[in-house]
Amino acid sequence: MSGFTWPWEYSFPPFFTVQPNSTTRAKQMDSWTSLICAYCQFHKITILNLGDAEASDLFNNKTLKRKLSSDAVLEVAQYMTDNGKAQWLDGQNSILVLWRSLEEWAKLLHDFAIEAGLTNSVCTLFELVQGDDTTKEEFYGLDIRVLKVFLKCLEEQGRAELIGDDEGVKFFV
Amino acid sequence: MSTPREFKTRNKEKRTLGPFAQSTSECQWRSLQRTKMRRRVGVAAVQKSRQAEEMFRQKKDELAALELHQLDQQLDSFKQKLEEFASKHKKDIQKDPDFRRKFQEMCANIGVDPLASSKGFWANLLGVGDFYYELSVQIIEVCLATQHINGGLMSLTELLNRIRRGKNRSDISSSDLISAIKKIGVLGSGFQLVPTGPEWYVQSVARELSVDQSEVIQAAEKNQGMVSVSLLFDEYKWPRPRCEKVLKELVADNLIWVDLAPEEATYWFPGIFQAKREIIDE
Incomplete structure (x- = not known):
């Protein structure tokens, strides 16, 4: 992949071994969290499939011949969800990487709705992420599952309501 | 002191030396006996010797006072000259790192420490003290800010780069850093310099490194920040348990990271690894 600047840790061989010392491990997990967030933000990825993690160069540095084992990937994922940087999706097969916080996403959607004058009328989820009016929006192209998570957050704040079979x-205000 | 009997036997031996030898030693013995007797006699002798002692002491004090006075004078003129020198070269000392180092060396040679206090006449005169105090504070800040990455071990070169960048000043030299770090040492064992051949490392965590641990750092320095049991064996011929023990300690101190590579577990110092990488990048 071109363009993404890997942090120094990516070429640091022990970065791919879960550290036995708990203090060091915490630093390592922090570094993995920021790497994953930066990587996903750069490539506009929100859902990370943990099943084929090894196929991604994110977890597999082929030049260094080091990769993060699937157990280690799960541990990182757990660490990220514990720290509000990710959410489990589909059981534990994938995670929603929150390089932007849940609240920020929710606000983004809500701000758009107000600006576009969509309040108090129903719009479909599809039209939000694939419609012609939202191509320039940050949330354009989001996975419907992810969009639902953000909208549920708004719903909890009482600023939106999911309608029908979660399709609208x-x-x- | 010889008894008469001993004397006689000795005399016999000395007979071979001839008549003169015999008579001289006999004389000596006699005079010895006499002094012995004389010493035992009278208070006057005792008093006389005391008097002499007293006079000697007086003379000694006199001389000492004179010497002290001279020394005082010398010291005064020395201080004056040094002040003259310092104020004359004040600018050079503050601006030129090389000059500053030489000045420091000169002061160290004559046993003067211009950094000992910020309130001394040096500080008033030069502001040298303040310069190093500010630098010390910055060193501490940089070290603390990077501790989460390097575990509290940072190469002097990287520290220098960061400080130069942060302060936007290129007139700071590594010998300035060394002086400043040594000053921080006064506050306890929190900051230490670990020499590893060509490069110095600044250890900013409050712990004493053992001799073995320092040797491991030296080995890693030569090897991009990496060590392993076999590498330590090759380098120092340490038996396996000794290598394992010291590596375990370093892991526990969170100074090194483990890489469970397929061939052999290797251990890495993040601080050294980064320092080496920056050199390659540059």
Whole structure:
């Protein structure tokens, strides 16, 4: 992949071994968290499939001949969800990487709805992420599953309501 | 002191030396006996010797006082000259790192420490003290800020780069850093310099490194920050348990990271690894 600047840790061989010392491990997990977030943000990825983690150069540095084992990937994922940097999706097969926090995403959607005058009317989720009016929005192209997570967050804040079989949404001011 | 009997036997031996030898030693013995007797006699002798002692002491004190006075004078003129020198070269000392180092060396040679206090006449005169105090504070800041990455072990070169970048000053030399770090040492064992051949490392965590641990750092320095049991064996011929023990300690101190490579577990110092990488990058 071109363009993404890997952090120094990516070429540091022990980065791919889960560290036995708990203090060191915490640093390592922090570094993995920021690497994953930066990588996903750069490539506009929100869902990371943990099943084929080894195929991704994120977890597999072929030049260095080091890769993060699947157990280690799970440990990193657990660390990220514990720290609000990710959410489990589909059981534990993939994670939603929150390089932007849940609240920020929710606000982004809500702000758009107000600006576009969509409040109090129903719009479909599809039209939010694939519609012609949202191509320039940050959330354009988001996976529907991810969008639902963000909208549920808004729903909890009482600023939106999912309608039907979670296919439409109604925004409130 | 010889008894008469001993004397006689000795005399016999000395007979071979001839008549003169015999008579001289006999004389000596006699005079010895006499002094012995004389010493035992009278208070006057005792008093006389005391008097002499007293006079000697007086003279000694006199001389000492004179010497002290001279020394005082010398010291005064020395201080004056040094002050003259310092104020004359004040600018050079503050601006030129090389000059500053030489000045420091000169002061160290004559046993003067211009950094000993920020309130001394040096500080008033030069502001040297403040210069190093500020530098010390910056060193501590940089070291603490990077501790999460390097585990509290940072090469002097990287520290210098960071400080130069942060302060936007290129007139700071590594010998300035060394002086400043040595000053921080006064506060306890928190900051230490670990020499590893060509490069110095600054250890900013409060712990004493054992001799073995320092040797491991030296080996890693030669090897991009990496060591392993076999590498330590090759380098120092340490038996396996000794290598394992010291590596275990370093892992526990979170100074090194483990890489469970397929061939053999290797151990890496992040601080050294980064320092080496930066050199390659540059």
